[in-house]
Amino acid sequence: xxxxxxxxxxxxxxxxxxxxxxxxxxxxxxxxxxxxxxxxxxxxxxxxxxxxxxxxxxxxxxxxxxxxxxxxxxxxxxxxxxxxxxxxxxxxxxxxxxxxxxxxxxxxxxxxxxxxxxxxxxxxxxxxxxxxxxxxxxxxxxxxxxxxxxxxxxxxxxxxxxxxxxxxxxxxxxxxxxxxxxxxxxxxxxxxxxxxxxxxxxxxxxxxxxxxxxxxxxxxxxxxxxxxxxxxxxxxxxxxxxxxxxxxxxxxxxxxxxxxxxxxxxxxxxxxxxxxxxxxxxxxxxxxxxxxxxxxxxxxxxxxxxxxxxxxxxxxxxxxxxxxxxxxxxxxxxxxxxxxxxxxxxxxxxxxxxxxxxxxxxxxxxxxxxxxxxxxxxxxxxxxxxxxxxxxxxxxx
Ligand code: ADP
Numbered sequence: 001x002x003x004x005x006x007x008x009x010x011x012x013x014x015x016x017x018x019x020x021x022x023x024x025x026x027x028x029x030x031x032x033x034x035x036x037x038x039x040x041x042x043x044x045x046x047x048x049x050x051x052x053x054x055x056x057x058x059x060x061x062x063x064x065x066x067x068x069x070x071x072x073x074x075x076x077x078x079x080x081x082x083x084x085x086x087x088x089x090x091x092x093x094x095x096x097x098x099x100x101x102x103x104x105x106x107x108x109x110x111x112x113x114x115x116x117x118x119x120x121x122x123x124x125x126x127x128x129x130x131x132x133x134x135x136x137x138x139x140x141x142x143x144x145x146x147x148x149x150x151x152x153x154x155x156x157x158x159x160x161x162x163x164x165x166x167x168x169x170x171x172x173x174x175x176x177x178x179x180x181x182x183x184x185x186x187x188x189x190x191x192x193x194x195x196x197x198x199x200x201x202x203x204x205x206x207x208x209x210x211x212x213x214x215x216x217x218x219x220x221x222x223x224x225x226x227x228x229x230x231x232x233x234x235x236x237x238x239x240x241x242x243x244x245x246x247x248x249x250x251x252x253x254x255x256x257x258x259x260x261x262x263x264x265x266x267x268x269x270x271x272x273x274x275x276x277x278x279x280x281x282x283x284x285x286x287x288x289x290x291x292x293x294x295x296x297x298x299x300x301x302x303x304x305x306x307x308x309x310x311x312x313x314x315x316x317x318x319x320x321x322x323x324x325x326x327x328x329x330x331x332x333x334x335x336x337x338x339x340x341x342x343x344x345x346x347x348x349x350x351x352x353x354x355x356x357x358x359x360x361x362x363x364x365x366x367x368x369x370x371x372x373x374x375x376x377x378x379x380x381x382x383x384x385x386x387x388x389x390x391x392x393x394x395x396x397x
Pocket of ligand 1: 208237284330336
């Protein structure tokens with residue numbers, strides 16, 4: 001009997017899931033929000049109930065202490081020592097981390113040093129790591145990187161066409177993100193298709209608030225839409241996705257914004273669906289408003305679908321054809337409307353959805369039997385991948 005906790009620490013939040021391993025049973029899960037803000041909220045879901053506490057939580061160290069005490073007070077664990085492993089999602093692993101690693105002081109420091117690549121995420125990830133290492137000194141602590149799955153990309157995909165010095169001296173290149181999710185759904189897709197991952201060419205579409213698509217050849221990521229940071233690629237809930245860099249100085253000159261970081265912040269947090277619709281970053285709101293005749297929401301929806309279709313087109317070219325397209329994450333898993341709209345424009349490539357299978361709650365193949373490129377819906381499970389990686393390290397300990 002051993003328990004492992006999977007942790008996803010954001011700048012003001014901490015999501016967690018506690019597993020019984022090796023059974024892979026979820027014992028409890030929860031979310032702490034508004035860390036560092038007044039009235040932080042901790043929610044623990046356990047045994048069919050939701051326990052919500054509101055109090056001021058100043059930092060991640062406090063958040064972890066509160067979470068661990070909640071686990072005890074709710075009798076989910078009797079002693080801290082029952083948790084023998086912690087797995088931490090780390091957004092940026094740079095060129096240093098190409099696979100999950102056992103956390104040492106040096107590793108924690110290296111993750112901190114990579115904060116330039118994910119300024120909002122890596123410092124929070126490290127704060128979570130330090131807090132758990134302090135509270136559970138005997139446990140196995142593992143870092144699982146969002147970028148690791150993309151370490152197999154060839155230079156032709158990850159290099160930017162700019163002077164070599166920027167890569168050689170400063171490691172400016174495509175790193176990608178959502179790697180754990182792309183890897184998980186690709187493996188599941190191989191199961192559904194009854195083939196070995198080595199024999200498949202797949203395009204995985206992680207479409208949530210953040211959106212990224214990946215071209216996977218023989219089980220390996222060969223290209224992905226996010227770039228040096230998650231700002232790149234397709235249009236997202238609040239991010240622009242790719243655009244012409246010349247727009248940045250132009251907007252600064254026209255608007256009087258003097259700090260380039262402010263423009264990047266607008267491109268990260270106030271653009272995408274939210275920027276174009278001027279009403280919401282949430283796809284459910286966009287679809288309702290579009291259906292009610294809102295033109296801005298309608299344009300936002302169409303642009304969102306168009307950008308996804310264009311990346312699928314790119315990856316059909318990169319892979320020279322594909323066996324399957326996989327939809328996952330909040331929108332990809334739940335929105336039959338978005339899936340249909342995306343695939344509708346791609347019939348020439350051999351994609352075709354069976355409308356009776358493209359329903360809410362779909363899990364598995366949703367294409368027609370004749371479709372040359374199969375279409376699947378697969379709920380992602382990044383926490384499970386993290387918990388499994390921790391188990392591998394526990395076994396080596
Ligand atoms: P994150 O990237 O923050 O993890 P998620 O993967 O949870 O995001 O996805 C959030 C998105 O999923 C939101 O835009 C939300 O509107 C969308 N979503 C969730 N359920 C549905 C649904 N039934 N129909 C359309 N969109 C949905």
